[in-house]
Amino acid sequence: MMSDTMNRIGRKPARSTGVLILAAGQGTRMESAIPKILHPVGGRPIIYYVLRVANALKPAAIGVVVGHEAEDVKTEILKIAKDCGISRPIQFIQQKKLLGSGNAVLEAVPFLKKFTAAMVLCGDTPLLTYESLLSLQRVHEEHKAQATLLTARLSNPKGYGRIVRTPTGDVLKIVEESVASPKEAAINEINSGAYCFEVAALLSGLGQLSAKGPKGEHFLTDILELVRTKGGRIIAHLSGNPEEALGINTRVQLAAAERIINRRMLERLMLSGVTIVDPASTHVDADIEVGQDSVVEPFTILRGRTKVGSQCRVGPFCFLENAQVGNECEVSLSRLRDCRVLEKCVIGPYSNIRPESVIGPRAKVGNFSEVKASRVGFGSKVPHLSYIGDTDIREDVNVGAGSITCNYDGKVKHKTVIEARAFIGSGTMMVAPVRIGKGSSTGAGSVVTHDVPDGVTVVGVPARPLPIRSGGGTPAPAKPGAGRPLDKAGRK
Numbered sequence: 001m002m003s004d005t006m007n008r009i010g011r012k013p014a015r016s017t018g019v020l021i022l023a024a025g026q027g028t029r030m031e032s033a034i035p036k037i038l039h040p041v042g043g044r045p046i047i048y049y050v051l052r053v054a055n056a057l058k059p060a061a062i063g064v065v066v067g068h069e070a071e072d073v074k075t076e077i078l079k080i081a082k083d084c085g086i087s088r089p090i091q092f093i094q095q096k097k098l099l100g101s102g103n104a105v106l107e108a109v110p111f112l113k114k115f116t117a118a119m120v121l122c123g124d125t126p127l128l129t130y131e132s133l134l135s136l137q138r139v140h141e142e143h144k145a146q147a148t149l150l151t152a153r154l155s156n157p158k159g160y161g162r163i164v165r166t167p168t169g170d171v172l173k174i175v176e177e178s179v180a181s182p183k184e185a186a187i188n189e190i191n192s193g194a195y196c197f198e199v200a201a202l203l204s205g206l207g208q209l210s211a212k213g214p215k216g217e218h219f220l221t222d223i224l225e226l227v228r229t230k231g232g233r234i235i236a237h238l239s240g241n242p243e244e245a246l247g248i249n250t251r252v253q254l255a256a257a258e259r260i261i262n263r264r265m266l267e268r269l270m271l272s273g274v275t276i277v278d279p280a281s282t283h284v285d286a287d288i289e290v291g292q293d294s295v296v297e298p299f300t301i302l303r304g305r306t307k308v309g310s311q312c313r314v315g316p317f318c319f320l321e322n323a324q325v326g327n328e329c330e331v332s333l334s335r336l337r338d339c340r341v342l343e344k345c346v347i348g349p350y351s352n353i354r355p356e357s358v359i360g361p362r363a364k365v366g367n368f369s370e371v372k373a374s375r376v377g378f379g380s381k382v383p384h385l386s387y388i389g390d391t392d393i394r395e396d397v398n399v400g401a402g403s404i405t406c407n408y409d410g411k412v413k414h415k416t417v418i419e420a421r422a423f424i425g426s427g428t429m430m431v432a433p434v435r436i437g438k439g440s441s442t443g444a445g446s447v448v449t450h451d452v453p454d455g456v457t458v459v460g461v462p463a464r465p466l467p468i469r470s471g472g473g474t475p476a477p478a479k480p481g482a483g484r485p486l487d488k489a490g491r492k
């Protein structure tokens with residue numbers, strides 16, 4: 001950063017670059033109560049991508065101009081910064097009146113003055129790549145330009161500022177669509193909204209901006225012509241990848257960005273060794289991880305912080321949101337949210353694994369079974385038509401078809417513990433709070449209202465220990481390895 005001390009002692013001031021992100025606009029065209037840059041795309045707020053790419057460029061600091069719903073926007077940005085480990089300083093600049101992008105930059109003058117150069121980005125362009133911005137910066141420096149802008153050629157340039165060049169190809173100015181002549185509007189080279197400026201040139205132009213267009217806004221884009229007329233060098237750096245210039249003003253553009261982020265992610269996964277059987281019907285958010293040699297079958301949606309291990313098969317028809325799936329799992333036709341599935345599990349078809357659940361390793365949750373805030377231990381099985389809520393199932397338990405935990409008494413949720421090697425007969429109701437002991441069994445259709453001691457078999461409604469044949473007394477505990485005292489129907 002340039003400092004007065006360094007100037008006084010006569011050394012050349014170091015070159016420093018700050019990034020300024022414009023994010024004060026309301027986003028009127030989104031027709032939304034949510035500030036535009038907070039709308040999710042690829043599972044993250046639009047601004048997330050801009051912050052992430054800005055940070056990757058390693059600027060001296062990041063400034064963000066906020067205005068509309070500033071407090072919400074600031075909170076979200078700080079959350080993102082923490083989440084992505086952005087350690088460089090983020091300074092917020094309040095734009096008092098939303099008088100256009102030029103006015104937004106004008107408000108940021110105290111921030112800009114700290115640097116010799118500034119990169120200015122729009123908060124609504126999430127597809128800009130690190131590579132393009134880095135080369136924008138390099139071109140700017142190599143040409144010793146006063147302003148360098150990233151442009152793109154679009155088959156449909158509607159809505160963007162158009163780049164007007166001289167017959168020899170030099171940049172003359174940017175003309176906003178709202179004030180463009182038909183000839184200018186026909187130009188298909190557009191302004192991406194990403195620029196590098198020498199701060200001195202930027203500041204000298206800012207003071208001269210005048211209100212324009214139907215809303216009397218100050219267009220940042222007018223700066224270029226002002227800089228040029230003062231003899232400044234303006235360079236347009238044409239992106240080889242036009243889609244990255246997409247700015248999100250409407251929900252139609254939001255959907256277009258979603259599609260591009262999805263495609264980029266799917267390509268990244270495929271190139272890292274994941275088979276995506278049908279990319280057209282597969283949707284993955286921006287930060288999804290899938291391990292090598294996993295296969296994602298059609299009609300599968302991976303959202304949020306989902307991580308899938310290697311050698312898994314996920315899909316068809318799966319919805320995973322913030323789910324962590326270990327290696328060698330099979331998940332089909334199921335929904336998993338905010339849960340963990342450890343290695344070598346089989347989930348589905350038609351399972352619903354709800355938040356705070358941990359399944360496995362080597363466990364199975366199958367046909368039409370729902371698991372909520374529960375653990376299913378090593379090798380345990382909940383294969384058919386069960387509801388398991390607030391339950392701790394230890395290892396090698398078998399839960400028979402149609403068995404459920406009755407965890408809610410109308411007021412409070414209660415816990416169920418099913419100890420290791422317990423055998424839950426089909427259609428058992430476990431009325432929580434209740435503990436089913438180690439190696440114990442329940443008969444088909446039993447309603448268990450009291451704890452079952454280790455190794456004991458209970459049957460009936462309400463379930464009672466099975467009388468021993470010699471008459472009366474409590475049944476003898478099942479001997480380890482002696483086999484199951486009842487068949488699945490609770491008969492001897």
Ligand code: UD1
Pocket residue numbers: 022023024025026065067095097098099100101102103104122123124125159160161162174176190191192193218219220221245246247248249
């Ligand atoms: C802007 C550019 C246009 C470019 C396009 C690229 C101007 C005048 N036009 O148009 O040349 O092709 O982006 O996507 O800059 N903002 C503020 N304060 C304001 C107004 C806007 O901070 O008072 C912010 C917005 O939050 C947004 C950015 O500036 O992030 C651009 O504003 P927007 O209204 O989206 O401009 P466009 O019409 O898309």
Ligand code: CA
Pocket residue numbers: 122124247248249
């Ligand atoms: Ca825009």
